[in-house]
Amino acid sequence: MFRRREAVPFAFVAEADSFRSNVTPPPRQRISRSELMSRTLIGLVVAAGFAGSLLFGLPALESGQPSGQAQRSEASQGR
Template sequence: MLRRREAVPFAFVAEADRFRSNVTPPPRRRSSLPEVAGRTLVGLTVVAGLVGSLLFGLPALDSGPSAGRTQQSEASQGR
């Protein structure tokens, strides 16, 4: 009388498990020398920018004792 049928999405999943393609993808194209050099220069530029920002930023972040001594000596000279 009534046959139970599988829902449509599950049928697609079941078919996808059995499907195997006989088409091979094309081989990857090798990068040329200018492309490799460009990628290398971009990478070096990014690294140099990070190192430069670190070198210029570290003195600003330094809260060493020299700043405290300078303020202390100025306060003692004003008395």
């Protein structure tokens, strides 16, 4: 291990980098079938909401003119 260059007032602060706990965390609980189904349903509802907002929002973003024609001002048409 490398030593710190600055002075450390307490020894336990200097040794904190190499400390490892011997306590293991408890095992994760398996989720139940109903909880898995509810999480799946929530995910599908959120995805459907995004898709619906995109579906209904795209027509509102269109300018109303075909994209192939360029907009011309009245001054350029009068010539």
